[in-house]
Amino acid sequence: MSKKESFDKMTTDILRSVRLTNLSFKIWMGFITVSFLICIYAYTIQLREGLGVAGIRDYVSWGMYISNFVFFVATSLIGMLISAVLGLSGIKWAAPLARIAEIIALAFAMVAGLVIVSDMGRPERLAYVFIYGRIQSPILWDVTVVTTYVAISALLLYLPLIPDLKICYDRLENIPKLQRNIYKWLSLDWSGSPEQIKIVRRSVRILLILIIPVAMGIHTVTSWLFAATTRTGWDSTIFGPYFVSGAFVSGCAAVIIAMFVYRKTYHLDKYITEFHFDKMGRLLVLVSLVYLYFNLNEYLVPGYKMKKFDHFHLMELFSGRFALLFWGTQLLGLVIPLILLLFKKIRRPLPMLVIAIFVLAGAWLKRLLIVVPTMENPYLPIQNVPLNFKFYTPTLIETAITLASIFLVLIIITVLSKVVPIIPIQEIELDEHESESV
């Protein structure tokens, strides 16, 4: 098979997902859209009745919403790890996964901002954050970095996509005219001249370097929302790296799930191979080890000292009300997956899918464990309040609103991966070309 033929074959394979819309895609899209709309109805109730319909009260004012926000910001960090850290280190195997990681990053980062709005009793006052925001407040920094990260992620998704959009325009003749025109317009009439390739490469390189501090910033600032207070369980100097390392764990799990789904539904076995799963498995082991190390520091050090207020908080986690959730999350969501993934036999698509689901669920619950127990345990005792002020219990409406954000992420990911090739065609082709000519 000549090079031209193999490139044609690859393009056809990768574009199949864009070209064909099968029944299972329609069912899936319909399911997430309807679910999203039902959950949005729950939000209209909250908008009308106020935040009282959620389980959050005066003491636990950050419940599921903010935990979910932290989880979303965390998961979005994977774009930086795969595209920038691995990309700039010249690790070639990650290249086909870069776009998947970028799509996940963009979707989660975009919705993270909306999740914050769902935690607001008066969302129409969102602009006040900018008008009356205090520059000393980590909340303002958070809004700034999240917005910047969304912008960089969008550009980082778009720039390497320009040549591929041109391919879409050229190859996909039977698609609706409007869609084809959008491809044409977005591809900027790409001609593939050396000058254009140079501009794209340089721009992507700048973005890859830029995204590293911004991504570190977005999650470090999110951790500062907690660590800038003196509250038990949050008053920690390692919260920044602790959050960032945790972010890579949940991000890797999200990418593994996406890899599995795309590979199966779009028949990309040739491009997302067992080799990639093996590598992602190793990467997940690495980031999990780092995260485990931070966990050890975060719980062992205060647990050894057991200062007066830490004592109650930690005992609630280790053997109290949250013990089951805490140990379940730590063991099933971190330690056991980490051990299992050490075995080569486990680092295959299906077992890794199961492990990744556990890791991702564990990552979500871990955020809840960081937010809620601390809020239930303030320095000044809680007095003369009803029982539901003392102990946080999420309501159905709150859960539905949280699910809405998850469905929205799924919609964005599904739509994006439907309209653009999820494996960078041009980049792989160029890379192969270059490695041959060397």
Next chain:
Amino acid sequence: MVLLVVMLCFQSGIAQTVVVPADKKAKASPLLFNDAAVKDGENIYNKNCVSCHGNPTKANYQKSMSPIPGDPAEEKFQKNSDGELFYKIGVGNAVMPMFKNILSEEERWKLVGYIRSFNKSYKQPPLEVVVVNLLSKTVKLAISYNEKSHQIAITAKGKIKNDTVPLKGSEIVLYAKRYFGRLQIETVKQTNQQGTVLFAFPKDLPGDKVGNIELIAKINDELFGEVSVSKTLKIGIPTDKPSLTEKRAIWNVNAKAPIWILLTYTIGVLVVLSFLIYIIFSIIKIKKVSKKNN
């Protein structure tokens, strides 16, 4: 703190049951225990009593204390006369503080009303004709300061019809007003034959910019009831501390943010923004190159 609790426990061990003089026992409330009074009583109770006595009828009082505070809805409390309850609230018992100088008479009667609201068989005796309040308006308290001896002299005089008489043996309490609440000066003292009482005033109490301190004297007389008078005297140490919100600080408003935060934030945002603008221009350039090539 622990030491204090231990001390208080020991003290309570030797505490006697409060003996109420017969005339106090027979004293009836000048106030009608209507719904409004009971409601006020509840608020006062929740602020001052609930931490030890718990919520009435719930028996959730502090069982570890000695003497055990008990639930005011209990038989043990309700078998007291109104006067006894009023007196006991006023003088306290061992670990229970003396509320005479903390709560006014009216407030203490409202508390009695609240406690009685848990007793269905209780009927308030008919009100006596109250003259105390009318008379009380004619009490005069004079506050003066002796610079040499650092003493505050308070003279209490009452007017009955046209006669002005010194109030002998009345209890007077003196406070200095602070940022939050009042600081009691010495202890509760009784007036002498001339109706005067002397309080040694601390020499090092900070006042405002010029040294002013607002003094509040309160008299609680059998006949004249409760009267308080305030007077501002230049007897404190002039204190002019800059306000915590005067300088640039983390906790201050946006316009007074620390320079380093302003710089870090602004430079960070500008650097990232300039790169992003450069990228946008690069995208425009790609478009231009395409046009040239086609």
